[in-house]
Amino acid sequence: MKKPNDIILRAVTNVAVVIILTFAVYLFFAGHHNPGGGFIGGLAFAAALTLLFLTYDINSIRANFPFDFKVLTAVGVLIAVLTGVGGILFDQPFLFQAFDYFDLPIFGKTELATAVLFDIGVALAVIGTAMVIIMTISEDR
Amino acid sequence: METIMSILVGVLFTIGTYLILTKSLIRIILGTSIISHGVHLLILTMGGLKSGGPPLLGIGTTTFTDALPQALILTAIVINFATTALFLVLSYRAYQELGTDNTAEMRGDENE
Amino acid sequence: MNNLVIMPIIVPLIIGLVMVIFRQRILFHKIFSVLTLIATGVISGVLMYQVKYDGIQTLQLGGWEAPFGVSMVADMFSGLLLLTTSIVGLFCLIFAFGSIGEDRERHYFYPLFLFLITGVNGSFLTGDVFNLFVCFEVMLISSYALITLGGEKKQLRESIKYVLINLLASFLFLVAVAYLYSVTGTINMAHLAERVSEVGQSGIITAVAMMFLFVFSLKAALFLFFWLPGSYSAPPTAVAAIFAALLTKVGIYAIFRFFTLIFHHQPEVTHLIIGIMAAISMLFGAIGAIAFNDIKKILTYNVIVGVGFILAGLATYTSEGLTGSIYYLIHDMVIKAVIFLIGGVIIALVGTSKLNDISGLIKTHPYLGWMFFVVALSISGIPPLSGFIGKVYITEGTFEVGYYWLGAIGLITSLMVLFSVMKIFMNSFWGETILSEDMEKSSTKGVMFPIVALVVLTIGLGIGAEGLYDYVNIAVESLMNPSSYIEAVLLGYSD
Amino acid sequence: MIESLLIVALCFLVLSILAAVYRLIKGPSIPDRVQALDNIGVNIIAAIAIISIFMRTSAFFSVMLLLGILSFIGTIAFARFLERGKVIESDRNE
Amino acid sequence: MNLTVTSELGAGILIIIGTLFSFLSAIGILRLPDVYTRSHAASKSSTIGVLFTLIGTLIFFLIHEGVFSIRLILVIFFVFLTAPVSAHLISRSAYRSKVPMADVTVQDELKKVLVGKDREADQSE
């Protein structure tokens, strides 16, 4: 059978993915003060990847993301947990989150919080999970 | 609003329950999804509706809706997503192995 | 603040995750899973020691004071359960070394096992209703993974029922949390307890209590046990054993926690309902246990009887009943694990679980046989094995509050239990030996150690019941006087 | 004054959504229903915009954008499924 | 009449127009005979509708609240970018899954191109 060509779709996808990825990063960082956060950011990121999968196929995308998403998930959770463990090392309760305001050269007054680290873990775990599930199911035949 | 939402939740539960009680695995999963919507709306309703602005401090409002139920629902949604995904895969694996998606045919026999 | 309280949760979690990252190193998995369980065991031991001498240990996660943050609370009751979990888990794990097979090992068996322990430990430690839900989910989803691991027909078929019913239970849990939050405005257990005792247990609060009872009953297989017989007979032996030992216990723990800490103001209503449900589970479980000539079925129905019996002690809401329950709970965890392990070994040896096809194993496997015998006696509370003290005190509790019917059912069903397990013993170990050693489907090599250890434990728990007394007594006292728990968590906070 | 305008606008939107829901039930084909879903998504974007004005908050802009993205992805997924039966391919050159 | 009020009015009118378009497309969705024609209504006019609504919102927030939201622009852009593609894909999948055309259709030009090329079994049920 003749495969339907996806020229239009691909063209749009290439643009859309960039927008989505940017938006995902935005959502991730906005989380602290605005709607968003690690979870949503991660899932939006995963949505972008899903869009790529939809438009192209898994193998060609995978060539660009050559790591095991299961490991990514585990690493994500591990980061989140270890952020918590950090509190213990400083004789604080588990999951103690520190934040403070710093004057950084370019960004001006910036808030740095360990919660961001925690959120990175969340995002990684979410991306990993979504990808593992989607890819495993798709590869099954 | 709360009253109407309660009724809506009740109807969602009714539909979900009915679907869960059918034989087809897909319908059962659909049923669980509908119930999960019901549950999330219920938690939100039970936390009180529209009693203030969105729980964001930066946007100028002074009263906020109860943020705790929202956080709880968020966690619940995610966990529900995980279990739904698992259940979906489980059902299709079961279908692959057992050759049926009819739970009435999954009773299990004595000779195993 | 005591960071040790969180350790039983995060140690297996972290180690399990590291194992996921280093997936192919099976030996590393084995060594570290054992070390982890030993570590959680030691930690729980230390916690128990601290509770004994310094009172209830709490940890406000992130430093947020209760009731706003999530509290982790280790009292003696949780401590005992934690320790037992570690021990039982350890031996089931060692059993798995010799029986689970490389395929499953390569597919994250050990991490998933540790994750299950994480969830169980979390449920025992948390002092927050919603966090309890999350911990339940951790435990449940690991159990889903473990029950399906291998993808055999029966596993998939039974896990559909298991997953579906637990999914439903989770939804209803959330519904219950929603109602609870609406009525009381808090989800911290200690704060709840304080608020509920402040206004008394009015009608709507009782209804919320019933809602939680319903949810936990689904998990604990208290009366709502329909999912249990199938799903516990599906997975490999080591998994079935840890399920039988731990999963229902978490539900039981939750019922205990809620109905001693929060909803204890109307025991003549709420606890009576628990008692009725316990009686029905004991009866139906025992009926199921004597009905079949199939090892797996007999054993799984026995799990239900155990659940009913433990909760019969709670139903009395007397310190005797609770003492008995805690003793019996610990006993039940050990004994269910070991009886499932031995049952699994028998099935593996002969390749069938039908009693009519098994006979005379004692000739070839005397040690296994006698251990099964001891366990069979222990499971029905024959003295001086571990079930005895529990049985006596639960019965005494039921008599004390006048629930003679409940005590009677407990004793009668224990006879039925004895009958059912002795049926296994007499049919499979006694009789003509029909299977020579080289005809066997597998061997007992490498799986005997955990069984021996657990059998020794059940004997030790019976004869050395005194050793536990101090701890059980502290646990009972803090269950009967929730104010110590409330004070330890809230530190005087009041609204 | 703008409130009354907005309410009228919302009514229009509701009618559109209802119409799409009607199409959702009625079908008759699956693409019709996917179309309806897509349409509902777009209408909800509009509705959220109006609600944002009601509440005088910009908190929901992200929701709108995300809805736009996701409704697109959803539609593509459906279309793929309808065309191929398989949403994601491991290797399209097979 | 100051700027705020004018802008409010302007935004309101834009929004009304937008929703009207949406409403029109809804009528189209209801009334048109087959999926292909309905797709036309659903994508085009409702895209216009949402465009107007969003611009109205943008203006309102720009003037009234002093917020210029990149996200709103992005929404507009994104909807414009994707709506046609969606419509295209839906129509194509409809055609490929042999959804019948309305009786009034005069001519099926694609038929010649694709005729004789058997397709995979109809997945659409």
Next chain:
Amino acid sequence: MTILHIMILIPFVFAIFVPLFYKYFNKRLHTGWFVILIPIIIFVYLLQLIPKIASGATIYETIPWIPSFGINLDMYVDGLSLIFGLLITGIGALVILYSIYYLSKEKEALHNFYVYLLLFMGAMLGLVFSDNILVLYVFWELTSISSFLLIAYWYEREKSRYGAQKSMLITIFGGLAMLSGFIMLSMITDTYSIREMFAMSETIIAHDLFLPAMILILLGAFTKSAQFPFSIWLPDAMEAPTPISAYLHSATMVKAGIYLVARLTPIFGGTAEWFWIISTVGLITLLYGSFNAVKQIDLKGLLAYSTISQLGMIMSLLGIGSAALYFGYGNEAAMYAAAITAAIFHMINHSTFKGALFMVVGIVDHETGTRDIRRLGGLMTVMPITFTVALIGSFAMAGLPPFNGFLSKEMFFASVVKVMEMDAFNMETLGVLFPIIAWVASIFTFIYSMILVFKTFRGKYKPERLEKKAHEAPIGMLIAPIILASLVIVIFFFPNVIADLLLVPAVAAILPSLMEENVLEIHISAWHGFSAELYMTIGVVVIGTIMYLTLKKWTKVYRLYPQNLTINALYNNGLESSQRIAASITNKYMTGYTRDYLAYIFTFFVLLIGGTLIVSNSITIDLTNDAPVNIFEMAIILSMLVAAFTVLLAKSRLTAIISLGVLGYLVSLFFVIFRAPDLALTQLVVETVTTALFLLCFFHLPKFKEQTKKQKKGVPFKPLNLIISIAVGAVVTVFALSANGTQIFEPIASYYEDSYELAGAKNIVNAILVDFRGIDTMLEIFVLCIAALSVYTMIKLRLSRREK
């Protein structure tokens, strides 16, 4: 750890080493020779206690076991327990001696045998010496267990297993009943010590729980002592090796019930209930056992029923004797105390002659290969010594002089005659039954005793019907029965030695009040004039002889009784049908069909929660605090309902999924309306990903069509399901409304509104998620991680496919 404790625990400790002895020495030396040391040592130890106990002293030693619960090894030696201790060890030693010759060291699994035996011995010693009722119960169950093991010693035999199971079920049932009785007792008295309970007898009798506690404890005693109708296990227990039958099932274990009744007489005695229950049950058992013994064709069966009957007799004597406590003191009491004396005395006698008889039967079985009375006969000439022993035993059992049975039988008759005259407990009307039953039963006893000895040893010798060529047993095997037989005679001639040394302290232990009065004087004599009891004995002999000679004519009477109405048949049918019924009950509700389980669960949900709401009267619907609703929201709700119904009614799965997607979008719209931007975002993404997953999985899943081809409707209509689901929905709604109407407390949420100061975050929801309740989020992503792993393994690991 005192010597007493060591003596009690030594069998257990030694049992551990028996397998070692067996392993290393059995080839050279029969393991029994090691084991026999234990009972001898203990016997000697107990013997040297006799003078001390006879002088009225008691020994009390304790070591803690579970002191916090008051469960300690409180060991107490008085007259009663001493007799039992001597019996256990004395007979035990003889039985082991006998077994050394009876059980071949080559063929038998002797290590098992002796381990069980030692276990039993220790348990029995513990039972009789324990003062703590819970410890007593512990040992009580241990005797049941060891008896179970010993009965099934030849576990390959179906009948052994059957007998073992039966005895276990019945005795453990009794044990559990007893346990609950004990628990009640301890609740009344707040102690576990039997001696302390003596002092509280009046409190106990006045308590509400007195009757249930007593009956439950008696159930234990009756099952153990094989009293009617629990006696059915004893005949089947004869599948055990004969030494065991001699030891457990006639001499010691079955007397545990007797011991218990005697032991508790000071607590319960003197009440009408105690008197009536025990004496009636005893008499019925006496009659039932003796009557059934006559028709037995298996020698051991005959002995089993004879044991039942004798136990009944002892029991009834204890019952009658308990009246002594009613009178408290004085001569009247002393009169009934004689019954107690008779009971203890007969118990000793019974152990001697029945032990001897069992061993004789064992010898016959061993030497001829059969125990079937119809095949035996004429062994007198072949086995003269055995015959002599059998004769002595049987005559003692029949109550003939000059054997000890005569003495105790006379005392028994005397007691039942005396009790007629008692003016308490309504004896004036029913009392006359006592001697009649006793007398009739004694006739049967006489008959079966004759059957035992004469059918086996007289008559025609039929070697062709025997399995082996019969000859006299080896001397080693004969030693034990000869010792017992000589005891039978010795006791007849010197009964008062026993009376002074053992009986007086024992009766004193049972009737402490009499001891203080000093009216207790026991003098046993073979001749006490022409009294009623002597006439009764003469009557028994005369009528018994006549009936024995005309045995064949009247044994047909037995066949009139339908076989399937015997208690045994009831037990068998009961066991079988209980399994069948259990299976049918369980299969009825455990259908394996998920829908059924869910239906039960939902129904229970509705009943429990709905019921609680209604009963506790907590349905309140309060609309005053409701947030306003506008038309737009109503329309969205309408759309949601429509979408939900579309999911329900969809004929194709895609329609359902699309509708579900719509539903999800609308839910997130609600999240927007309810000011929850984070939720709306999450809901949207999750909804889309879920939809994508559905689509992905649909590739592998069947369509709706395939199963609903026949019916036009999408989803099958089931009224019951509909009712259940509507009820569930209704309960959820009503509960929600009520919960919303009764918000008792302020939510704790206002605290989080300071999130910027506290956690540096302006998004409160996010602050809660990552900071205030960070653990939830941590575990939540952990759940995701596990789900991912699980999905991966579920798809990748397929063991069933690999096997193919």
